[in-house]
Amino acid sequence: MKISSTNLPPELPPDTKPLQHQIGGHFYGNPKTKFGILQRCSTGVVLKPFITEVRGKCEWRFYSDAFSDQAPENFCALRPFLAAPLGIYQYNEINYLVLENIVQKFVHPCIADIKIGRITYDFQASKEDIEKCHRRYPPLNEVGFQLLGWQNYNSRKNLYDYHDKNCGRSLTKEEIIYAIAHFYGAPRSDHRKIVRLVLERLTILEHIMTKQQGLVFISSSLLIVYEGENDNEINLSSEPKFDIRVIDLCKVFKVEQYVDQTGLDDNFLYGLRSYMNYLRRLLDDTFVYVPIDKLNCINQ
Ligand SMILES: Nc1ncnc2c1ncn2[C@@H]1O[C@H](COP(=O)(O)OP(=O)(O)OP(=O)(O)O)[C@@H](O)[C@H]1O
Ligand SMILES: [Mg+2]
Structure with a gap:
């Protein structure tokens, strides 16, 4: 190069x-x-x-x-x-x-990049690299994923509100839920419809990953996209358009490179399930959106 x-x-x-x-x-x-x-x-x-x-x-x-x-x-x-x-x-x-450009088919794409896994360093990482990863986002070991950024379509201003990875990593494990809700439209629109669809689709991915013995996906992301076009319209009849892909696959390794692996990619599955659990909380009737200051620092 x-x-x-x-x-x-x-x-x-x-x-x-x-x-x-x-x-x-x-x-x-x-x-x-x-x-x-x-x-x-x-x-x-x-x-x-x-x-x-x-x-x-x-x-x-x-x-x-x-x-x-x-x-x-x-x-x-x-x-x-x-x-x-x-x-x-x-x-x-x-x-x-x-x-393939997976965003291209959307008119006003709302997009989130969610890096999956508690471990984001590969088997060749030095002790310093590992420590650096831990310092970068201390709640990661418990949360299991990182919000690397998201954009929402703001139909009122015909602009995109964008939050970057610094915003994502500034969130405590208690605050993350509101950032996820915000991505799915809260508080301006009802987030449940799209969250339910995303959760169903992630359940299929979870099932596929439990059959995926032999590979580990380090530092890969979920790219979740949904159509923001109808923000202002009450369109109850049609299903929201959305898509989910796993991207950033430059650290996918064969399991033999990991001495203690049993075959399943526990690291990816842990992060995926953790994100799914946040989505379940968003569907719960008791969920109440709380605006948090950190989400006000939007770039457009
Ligand atoms: N196939 C795709 N279609 C549309 N957008 C994509 C696609 N792949 C990546 N992107 C966009 O590019 C961003 C970065 O992608 P990716 O993580 O693959 O690259 P990278 O982090 O720059 O590379 P790497 O981590 O391999 O050094 C994603 O957050 C997403 O917005
Ligand atoms: Mg990347």
């Missing part, structure tokens, strides 16, 4: 621009990383740069295996929860993984 020695981001390949509606991860032009996710202007497909060869190759291998004709049945079952891989594209010696 050609890493620029200047402070400039790498040249954009033809017919590309920084990804629209990006929630977390590497942003194109960020002074620290410079690289970032792009999209093709003409087709909308996502171009994810190989930030390092190892990570990029690992992610590409995972997608190739999952979509190969020889993939075992339990692996095939995951496909509806993955963005379709569309190949590798190279420009100026930088490799990009080309993926």
Whole structure:
């Protein structure tokens, strides 16, 4: 990979621009990383740069295996929860993984990136890396997931309200529930309808993951998207449009690399179940939304 020695981001390949509606991860032009996710202007497909060869190759291998004709049945079952891989594209010696854009079909997408797992470091992490991960978000060991960011469509202003990972990580384990409720529309609209659908779909993912012996998904995220278009309309007849995928698969490893694993990805399952339990609380009749100051710091 050609890493620029200047402070400039790498040249954009033809017919590309920084990804629209990006929630977390590497942003194109960020002074620290410079690289970032792009999209093709003409087709909308996502171009994810190989930030390092190892990570990029690992992610590409995972997608190739999952979509190969020889993939075992339990692996095939995951496909509806993955963005379709569309190949590798190279420009100026930088490799990009080309993926289906899962947000494209939404008019006004409300999107959350939720990093799943208590452990976010891989088996090669040093003691310092591990400590850094713990310091970054102390409640993680109990909560099991991190809100890396979310955007809501604000139909009144025709703008998106965006909260980033710093906001997500500033929340205590008691406050998280209100941030999740906020993402699903509280207090402006009834969050229950969409929460119920998301929970049903996550139950299917949970089932698939319990059959997924042999792989661990470190630092992967759930990308949850729903249509914010009808914010102001009372549209009781139609089901809300939504989609859920698992993204960021550059740290998916075979279990043999983990000495104490029994075969199931307990780390991912713990985080997924914990998030699902928060959704169950949102469906409970006793749930009352409490506005919290930390959610007022929105970027638009
Ligand atoms: N297939 C996709 N369709 C639409 N948006 C996507 C897709 N994949 C990723 N995104 C957006 O890009 C953001 C970052 O994605 P991802 O976590 O895969 O990249 P990254 O963190 O920059 O890379 P890495 O962690 O592998 O270094 C997500 O929060 C999401 O908003
Ligand atoms: Mg990421």
